[in-house]
Amino acid sequence: MTGPWPLRLTLLAAVGGLAVFPWVGDPFYVELVIHLMILGIFAMSLDLLMGYTGLVSFGHAAFFGISGYLLALMTPESGGLSIWLALPVCLAGTAVAALVVGWFSVRTSGIYFIMITLAFAQMAFFFFVEHQDFGGTDGLFVADKPFVGFGGWQLLDLRDEHSFYFFTLGLLVVTYLLLAMILRAPFGQVIRGIRANEARTRALGYPTQRYKLISFVIAGTFAGLAGFLEAAHTEYVSPSHLGWHESGLVLMYVILGGMGTLYGPVLGAFVMGLLHDQFQDLTEHFNLVMGFFVIAVVLFLPDGVAGLVARLGRARGGGPADPPR
Amino acid sequence: MSEPILNTLDLSRHFGALRAVDAVTLEFAPGRVHAIIGPNGAGKTTLINLLSGDLKPSSGSIRFKGQDITGAPPYVVSRLGVGRSYQKTNIFPAFTCFENCWLGAQSRERTSMRFLRPARRYRSVRERTERALALCGLTERAHVVSSAISHGEQRQLEIGMMLATEPELLLLDEPLAGMGAEEAARVIGLLRELAADHTLILIEHDMDAVFAVADRLTVMVNGRVLETGDPQDIRASPAVQEAYLGSGEGGG
Numbered sequence: 001m002t003g004p005w006p007l008r009l010t011l012l013a014a015v016g017g018l019a020v021f022p023w024v025g026d027p028f029y030v031e032l033v034i035h036l037m038i039l040g041i042f043a044m045s046l047d048l049l050m051g052y053t054g055l056v057s058f059g060h061a062a063f064f065g066i067s068g069y070l071l072a073l074m075t076p077e078s079g080g081l082s083i084w085l086a087l088p089v090c091l092a093g094t095a096v097a098a099l100v101v102g103w104f105s106v107r108t109s110g111i112y113f114i115m116i117t118l119a120f121a122q123m124a125f126f127f128f129v130e131h132q133d134f135g136g137t138d139g140l141f142v143a144d145k146p147f148v149g150f151g152g153w154q155l156l157d158l159r160d161e162h163s164f165y166f167f168t169l170g171l172l173v174v175t176y177l178l179l180a181m182i183l184r185a186p187f188g189q190v191i192r193g194i195r196a197n198e199a200r201t202r203a204l205g206y207p208t209q210r211y212k213l214i215s216f217v218i219a220g221t222f223a224g225l226a227g228f229l230e231a232a233h234t235e236y237v238s239p240s241h242l243g244w245h246e247s248g249l250v251l252m253y254v255i256l257g258g259m260g261t262l263y264g265p266v267l268g269a270f271v272m273g274l275l276h277d278q279f280q281d282l283t284e285h286f287n288l289v290m291g292f293f294v295i296a297v298v299l300f301l302p303d304g305v306a307g308l309v310a311r312l313g314r315a316r317g318g319g320p321a322d323p324p325r
Numbered sequence: 326m327s328e329p330i331l332n333t334l335d336l337s338r339h340f341g342a343l344r345a346v347d348a349v350t351l352e353f354a355p356g357r358v359h360a361i362i363g364p365n366g367a368g369k370t371t372l373i374n375l376l377s378g379d380l381k382p383s384s385g386s387i388r389f390k391g392q393d394i395t396g397a398p399p400y401v402v403s404r405l406g407v408g409r410s411y412q413k414t415n416i417f418p419a420f421t422c423f424e425n426c427w428l429g430a431q432s433r434e435r436t437s438m439r440f441l442r443p444a445r446r447y448r449s450v451r452e453r454t455e456r457a458l459a460l461c462g463l464t465e466r467a468h469v470v471s472s473a474i475s476h477g478e479q480r481q482l483e484i485g486m487m488l489a490t491e492p493e494l495l496l497l498d499e500p501l502a503g504m505g506a507e508e509a510a511r512v513i514g515l516l517r518e519l520a521a522d523h524t525l526i527l528i529e530h531d532m533d534a535v536f537a538v539a540d541r542l543t544v545m546v547n548g549r550v551l552e553t554g555d556p557q558d559i560r561a562s563p564a565v566q567e568a569y570l571g572s573g574e575g576g577g
């Protein structure tokens with residue numbers, strides 16, 4: 001089934017807006033929007049778990065951080081690490097980490113799933129805090145940005161802020177399209193079934209744990225993509241990247257943006273990220289303001305910001321919708 | 326008598342001190358409609374849960390087509406060709422009727438670990454889904470969200486989801502419960518139709534329906550099999566009269 005047209009057009013317009021932004025926007029905001037787009041990828045990856053598979057992970061930042069550490073550790077002082085090596089290694093490393101964590105986690109559900117994912121993330125957090133080889137609490141610098149080239153030719157200079165911007169925007173769109181494709185495919189139908197009624201899905205002939213594990217690995221890998229971009233962008237990674245605070249933030253992006261829509265969590269990341277940016281300077285009580293904001297959204301917008309958008313459009317059925325593309 | 330398609334041997338399931346199913350040994354002949362009746366709490370649903378793999382037995386064994394399936398998980402049992410419907414409606418409320426049946430139909434593909442092609446382009450799945458919707462009488466309601474249809478229609482959907490998996494053996498747990506007279510008559514007709522080329526194990530409190538479709542009857546009381554036989558023999562059995570049929574209330 002196809003997505004509703006007004007929504008598709010809105011999303012296209014949003015991408016168009018992002019594409020022209022670097023030429024019209026303040027250079028400071030170019031940097032910020034890169035960060036927001038990275039958070040958008042991160043939030044979409046969690047939406048696959050929360051909004052479509054029904055698994056609420058409180059340790060999703062582990063994969064975000066691990067990927068960043070992999071990039072920092074493999075980048076030589078002399079720089080010039082090829083992205084064709086760096087990105088696959090970071091993604092594969094994150095996928096393996098997600099496979100291990102998922103292997104244990106998908107056996108549990110509900111609050112136990114939340115606790116076990118948090119426990120694994122905290123293990124990763126303390127591992128990096130306590131190992132001075134990995135920078136300890138100070139974290140690690142990424143010596144140089146990966147080199148995007150082909151046989152000595154440079155295709156894209158990631159050191160240039162505009163290039164990095166478009167690189168990130170491209171990956172944001174690609175992530176959306178890939179996840180939308182997966183969700184439309186037979187696999188996507190099964191994980192939605194699991195979210196709605198796991199026991200019945202199993203009774204219909206699906207080994208549901210296997211599907212949950214694969215979903216967990218896919219989500220972890222896309223979180224790894226976001227972590228890779230973040231570390232490459234800021235040229236820095238620290239234990240706070242994989243702390244529970246970061247996991248909690250991305251959870252809020254998904255919930256506030258509207259889970260089970262893919263674009264909602266991106267919206268959530270943008271709204272929250274911008275608020276963070278605006279109020280951080282204005283008030284020391286940023287977290288208090290944020291707390292009120294969260295309560296207000298939960299009370300007045302039960303389906304998140306995306307729910308508001310959909311409500312303004314047309315009434316929706318109850319299930320998670322096919323993301324439009 | 327031909328080799329049974331399914332049989333249980335001393336099958337038991339205890340909940341603490343309660344013997345919900347107690348040493349049940351039964352044989353189900355292929356191509357027949359075998360009804361299981363008994364008062365509330367007799368252990369009928371628990372027995373179905375054991376057969377479908379939803380519950381693990383405390384002891385005893387189950388064989389399906391010569392293969393030991395004792396303790397096999399529900400998805401294995403389903404893929405072997407055993408379908409079930411639930412007494413307590415067990416659907417995907419946020420999905421449309423079509424999507425509910427789709428998930429059943431898609432499970433008959435070799436695997437659903439497919440990530441590229443849109444699911445709706447799988448023609449074989451679509452055909453199975455549409456057939457199941459037609460059989461259970463919900464073609465017209467295909468694209469209505471299933472939480473919005475009537476209770477009776479949800480009962481039909483329950484059967485449709487099972488049929489979408491194209492099972493050989495159907496475990497039907499009170500398919501008529503909560504249906505209006507007209508819907509019930511329709512479903513009884515459907516059961517008769519299905520009986521032509523399926524094996525049915527039918528739990529039902531509606532005695533008229535049972536006598537209308539069953540070839541064989543088992544009476545369960547307190548987790549145990551009281552008696553098994555042809556419908557007319559059971560109807561005439563004094564023990565059954567006393568324990569169940571003649572009690573004036575007839576269950577349900």
Ligand SMILES: Nc1ncnc2c1ncn2[C@@H]1O[C@H](COP(=O)(O)OP(=O)(O)OP(=O)(O)O)[C@@H](O)[C@H]1O
Nearest residue numbers: 340343345363364365366367368369370371372412
């Ligand atoms: N999960 C469970 N835990 C504890 N006791 C259970 C459980 N499931 C069933 N029982 C008990 O086992 C007994 C048999 O229940 P069951 O549901 O199998 O009966 P039934 O024959 O299907 O009854 P009905 O006609 O009311 O559907 C009942 O006493 C019930 O309370």
Ligand SMILES: [Mg+2]
Nearest residue numbers: 369370371412
């Ligand atoms: Mg019952």
